[in-house]
Amino acid sequence: MTQWIEIGALDEIPRLGSRVVRTPGGNIAVFRTESDEVFALDDRCPHKGGPLSQGIVHNKRVTCPLHNFVIELASGHAVAPDEGCTHTYPAKVENGTVWLALRQAAAVS
Amino acid sequence: MLDKVIKQKLVVIGNGMAGIRTVEALLERAPDLYDITVFGSEPYGNYNRILLSPVLAGEKTVDDIMLNTVDWYEDNNITLRKGETIAMIDRRTCEVVTEAGDRIPYDRLLIATGSNPIMLPLPGKDLPGVIGFRDIHDVDRMIKASTDYRNAVVIGGGLLGLEAANGLMKRGMNVTVVHLLDTLMERQLDPVAGGLLRKSLEERGMVFKMPAQTQAILGEDRVTGVRFGDGTELAADLVVMAVGIRPNFELARKAGLHCERGIVVSDTMQTYDGRIYAVGECVQHRRQTYGLVAPLFDQAKVCANHLAMKGFATYDGSVTSTKLKVTGIDLFSAGDFAPGPDKEEIVLQDANRGVYKRIILKDKKIVGAVLYGDTIDGPWYFQHLRDGTDVSHMRERLVFGAGNLGDGGVNGQSSVAAMSDETEICGCNGVCKGAIVKAISDKKLFTLDDVRAHTKASSSCGSCTGLVEQVLAFTLGGDYSAAPKVKPLCKCTDHSHDDVRRVIVEQQLKSIPAVMRFMEWKTLNGCHSCRPALNYYLLATWPGEYRDDQQSRFINERVHANIQKDGTYSVVPRMWGGVTTPGELRAIADVAEKFNIPTVKVTGGQRIDLLGVKKEDLPAVWADLNDAGMVSGHAYAKGLRTVKTCVGSEWCRFGTQDSTGLGIKLEKFMWGSWTPAKVKLAVSGCPRNCAEATCKDVGVVCVDSGFEIHFAGAAGLHIKGTEFLTKVETEDEALEVIVALTQLYREEGWYLERMYKWCDRVSLEQIRKRVVDDLKNRKALFERFAYSQQFSQSDPWADRASRGVDRNEFAPLAELELA
Ligand SMILES: Cc1cc2nc3c(=O)[nH]c(=O)nc-3n(C[C@H](O)[C@H](O)[C@H](O)COP(=O)(O)OP(=O)(O)OC[C@H]3O[C@@H](n4cnc5c(N)ncnc54)[C@H](O)[C@@H]3O)c2cc1C
Ligand code: SF4
Ligand code: SF4
Numbered sequence: 001m002t003q004w005i006e007i008g009a010l011d012e013i014p015r016l017g018s019r020v021v022r023t024p025g026g027n028i029a030v031f032r033t034e035s036d037e038v039f040a041l042d043d044r045c046p047h048k049g050g051p052l053s054q055g056i057v058h059n060k061r062v063t064c065p066l067h068n069f070v071i072e073l074a075s076g077h078a079v080a081p082d083e084g085c086t087h088t089y090p091a092k093v094e095n096g097t098v099w100l101a102l103r104q105a106a107a108v109s
Numbered sequence: 110m111l112d113k114v115i116k117q118k119l120v121v122i123g124n125g126m127a128g129i130r131t132v133e134a135l136l137e138r139a140p141d142l143y144d145i146t147v148f149g150s151e152p153y154g155n156y157n158r159i160l161l162s163p164v165l166a167g168e169k170t171v172d173d174i175m176l177n178t179v180d181w182y183e184d185n186n187i188t189l190r191k192g193e194t195i196a197m198i199d200r201r202t203c204e205v206v207t208e209a210g211d212r213i214p215y216d217r218l219l220i221a222t223g224s225n226p227i228m229l230p231l232p233g234k235d236l237p238g239v240i241g242f243r244d245i246h247d248v249d250r251m252i253k254a255s256t257d258y259r260n261a262v263v264i265g266g267g268l269l270g271l272e273a274a275n276g277l278m279k280r281g282m283n284v285t286v287v288h289l290l291d292t293l294m295e296r297q298l299d300p301v302a303g304g305l306l307r308k309s310l311e312e313r314g315m316v317f318k319m320p321a322q323t324q325a326i327l328g329e330d331r332v333t334g335v336r337f338g339d340g341t342e343l344a345a346d347l348v349v350m351a352v353g354i355r356p357n358f359e360l361a362r363k364a365g366l367h368c369e370r371g372i373v374v375s376d377t378m379q380t381y382d383g384r385i386y387a388v389g390e391c392v393q394h395r396r397q398t399y400g401l402v403a404p405l406f407d408q409a410k411v412c413a414n415h416l417a418m419k420g421f422a423t424y425d426g427s428v429t430s431t432k433l434k435v436t437g438i439d440l441f442s443a444g445d446f447a448p449g450p451d452k453e454e455i456v457l458q459d460a461n462r463g464v465y466k467r468i469i470l471k472d473k474k475i476v477g478a479v480l481y482g483d484t485i486d487g488p489w490y491f492q493h494l495r496d497g498t499d500v501s502h503m504r505e506r507l508v509f510g511a512g513n514l515g516d517g518g519v520n521g522q523s524s525v526a527a528m529s530d531e532t533e534i535c536g537c538n539g540v541c542k543g544a545i546v547k548a549i550s551d552k553k554l555f556t557l558d559d560v561r562a563h564t565k566a567s568s569s570c571g572s573c574t575g576l577v578e579q580v581l582a583f584t585l586g587g588d589y590s591a592a593p594k595v596k597p598l599c600k601c602t603d604h605s606h607d608d609v610r611r612v613i614v615e616q617q618l619k620s621i622p623a624v625m626r627f628m629e630w631k632t633l634n635g636c637h638s639c640r641p642a643l644n645y646y647l648l649a650t651w652p653g654e655y656r657d658d659q660q661s662r663f664i665n666e667r668v669h670a671n672i673q674k675d676g677t678y679s680v681v682p683r684m685w686g687g688v689t690t691p692g693e694l695r696a697i698a699d700v701a702e703k704f705n706i707p708t709v710k711v712t713g714g715q716r717i718d719l720l721g722v723k724k725e726d727l728p729a730v731w732a733d734l735n736d737a738g739m740v741s742g743h744a745y746a747k748g749l750r751t752v753k754t755c756v757g758s759e760w761c762r763f764g765t766q767d768s769t770g771l772g773i774k775l776e777k778f779m780w781g782s783w784t785p786a787k788v789k790l791a792v793s794g795c796p797r798n799c800a801e802a803t804c805k806d807v808g809v810v811c812v813d814s815g816f817e818i819h820f821a822g823a824a825g826l827h828i829k830g831t832e833f834l835t836k837v838e839t840e841d842e843a844l845e846v847i848v849a850l851t852q853l854y855r856e857e858g859w860y861l862e863r864m865y866k867w868c869d870r871v872s873l874e875q876i877r878k879r880v881v882d883d884l885k886n887r888k889a890l891f892e893r894f895a896y897s898q899q900f901s902q903s904d905p906w907a908d909r910a911s912r913g914v915d916r917n918e919f920a921p922l923a924e925l926e927l928a
């Protein structure tokens with residue numbers, strides 16, 4: 001079941017930056033663009049598992065800090081000529097609060 | 110109802126380079142025409158056989174050389190039956206039969222079975238430890254043998270044999286190459302070039318026995334040695350036979366297809382049975398067989414066209430050229446170089462440079478070329494050879510290469526400039542200069558990798574990498590009409606680094622968005638290349654005024670630690686001049702234990718590195734180090750890194766000055782400063798140079814009468830000794846010159862341009878004039894550096910550990926527990 005979970009205030013994520021959400025299944029990176037859109041992806045680069053949350057965000061993309069793969073935030077796909085894909089999660093902002101949807105039910109601790 | 114078109118069935122026997130290149134070309138031309146099934150005896154996707162040599166030499170891995178992974182076949186709806194060998198072709202029923210007895214029907218059949226290594230029919234040839242050099246399995250066996258055994262004998266001094274011998278040698282084996290004749294690679298080289306090659310391989314430790322005929326391979330359960338025609342014997346635990354290849358056409362012959370030395374094909378790559386095509390090393394075309402990929406790829410194109418039912422391309426045979434893939438040896442050969450009464454030769458031999466060139470002419474045309482040591486002009490000669498150009502008008506200067514025929518440029522670039530657009534640069538993939546230049550200018554490519562990704566040039570055997578780089582340099586930097594005039598900062602803009610720096614000052618631009626707006630950036634927020642560059646330029650131009658943009662910093666500089674491959678960080682506290690105290694060491698030990706830091710390592714810059722620190726632990730680790738009086742070592746910074754010193758006059762019996770003291774003084778003055786790229790310093794107490802000062806960005810070598818200042822060295826990807834800048838008498842002068850030099854570099858260097866590259870670009874004389882000769886300018890540079898230091902000498906660790914800077918950076922936003 002998809003369930004929206006509140007994960008924090010938008011202001012706590014820097015513009016053109018990212019914060020991570022810890023889950024038992026690994027970190028999820030939540031990105032904030034210049035125009036305050038948010039995107040959530042597994043914090044693992046499809047190349048060699050680099051932490052995408054630590055990359056430089058530009059427009060709706062992030063560059064992996066380890067070897068410069070560029071990943072589309074919306075789809076999780078690597079930008080050509082690189083190949084690969086990272087799992088994405090639905091995320092939204094409502095009244096300054098960021099929400100994340102996971103397939104299973106979860107609780108904020 | 111869907112009316113489903115029944116596709117024709119194409120079966121491919123041989124999952125190798127020629128077969129799959131044909132399939133790729135076919136998919137480009139007619140993606141939906143056939144249901145394709147590929148059979149391959151080897152249990153892998155298609156890999157780059159050429160690169161087995163670098164794999165053997167340990168320069169590449171098997172993963173690196175995969176061309177088509179199993180996913181590729183799936184994505185293109187191709188049935189790959191790897192590890193399955195076809196035992197028979199039944200032309201009557203139009204079926205192939207696998208070894209297991211499966212029958213698979215075909216409408217069209219493509220045979221691409223390659224060739225087999227020739228195993229000399231010697232006694233003992235079937236003993237374990239006697240192998241050919243053809244596939245991954247062979248390489249695996251050789252690598253295994255190199256760990257278990259010591260002595261290898263390679264039979265055959267041709268291309269393959271030498272590459273095998275080189276690889277085994279790199280893996281630590283004693284290698285003897287046995288060759289029947291007295292010239293190595295006699296089919297490609299003349300005796301002089303063969304001799305030069307032998308000499309340089311001998312210098313690397315290879316041993317040759319030649320001319321020598323192998324008579325028997327000795328051993329009971331495994332090979333133990335080799336016996337020669339003259340009765341002598343040599344111990345061997347591994348024997349590699351590399352005496353040649355034999356086209357693999359048994360299957361075709363048994364099916365009644367006409368074969369001679371290979372499967373005989375027409376100019377459309379068809380066998381005598383019009384439904385059956387053949388490409389690759391297994392074929393014979395116009396009496397020729399081939400053993401290099403370039404002609405096979407030509408064949409593949411023609412064959413694919415025909416299979417796609419498009420056009421009437423024909424294959425007319427290929428002229429080939431050869432390069433040896435032994436790192437560090439440059440060798441090129443093409444055409445026919447046997448001397449003859451109707452031939453003329455031009456020879457250039459420069460023993461000092463180790464260069465030998467021989468060009469063979471016939472009827473005013475180049476018919477052959479052998480180059481050793483300097484192969485830059487290889488493709489140029491090869492082009493004229495294939496075009497049959499009348500070269501009589503340039504005969505006198507021909508041997509000096511393209512660069513010497515008129516346009517007087519520098520280094521290799523001029524020869525690239527002189528090449529016509531049709532000159533083939535990458536032989537493996539048939540990419541000519543024009544195609545590369547066009548891709549560079551149309552797609553705005555700047556790096557070798559870009560060019561590889563877009564044109565495939567230099568992506569197979571890699572021998573043409575140097576040439577491709579020159580085409581890049583020439584296209585981007587030269588006055589090629591369609592190309593951008595100067596190298597843009599990155600793909601987000603057409604403006605160069607210099608333009609950007611100038612406009613920032615002229616227009617008083619003080620933020621990244623302001624620069625991007627004014628200079629009409631093509632992307633919304635730039636990219637990972639330009640944002641850090643702009644951030645640096647703004648910081649260097651407006652010290653104290655510009656607020657550092659953390660989101661435009663590479664992660665290491667944002668969190669003041671170095672990211673590691675697993676996402677943890679490393680922490681390097683500053684040790685002024687490489688000097689520490691028992692108290693500091695104790696504090697480091699405590700921190701390492703308290704935070705379970707897995708690795709503590711001494712760095713090349715005389716510091717201690719704590720590796721594997723979790724990001725959330727960083728502030729606490731820093732707090733503990735701060736408490737013991739230590740600050741950030743900036744091991745992550747495009748800025749002043751380390752000042753390495755020797756113990757100098759304080760302890761050393763040779764020391765002439767207090768090198769340690771000067772190093773500490775320099776480091777205390779300069780720490781915290783940002784620069785275009787990292788800056789490493791060293792101070793040695795005498796010319797014995799124990800601190801290795803002459804390969805640093807700036808190095809001081811103390812002498813009795815003062816201090817020699819050197820700069821623009823490097824010892825990383827490139828190795829370069831420093832340039833001598835000047836000599837001064839006092840420590841204060843040394844400090845002033847070094848600081849002024851660094852400031853000039855800060856103001857002029859392009860982002861990520863190391864000091865030695867900057868020096869190359871603006872010239873040593875220019876720099877010396879402004880830093881050494883012009884005293885007023887030196888003072889002014891020094892003052893500007895000192896001014897900006899007031900704003901950057903605040904310990905970034907303390908800021909974050911106890912002053913609350915960037916608190917959000919180190920903690921997760923939320924923690925979720927799945928219910
Ligand atoms: C170590 C090494 C270095 C080389 N270096 C260079 C170089 O620098 N430059 C250069 O141009 N060339 C080089 N070559 C030569 C080049 O690799 C070959 O010319 C090229 O691979 C031949 O392609 P092919 O498709 O004809 O044969 P292959 O690539 O050998 O493919 C044939 C495939 O068919 C399979 N097969 C055979 N029979 C059957 C069957 N009955 N059923 C199913 N599958 C079958 C084989 O297992 C094999 O995988 C090198 C070769 C080697 C071994
Ligand atoms: S460089 Fe000279 S002074 Fe310094 S340690 Fe070596 S020998 Fe001694
Ligand atoms: S040489 Fe440097 S970059 Fe290469 S693996 Fe070692 S630490 Fe990493």
Ligand code: FES
Nearest residue numbers: 045047048050064
């Ligand atoms: S792990 Fe992301 S680019 Fe290599």
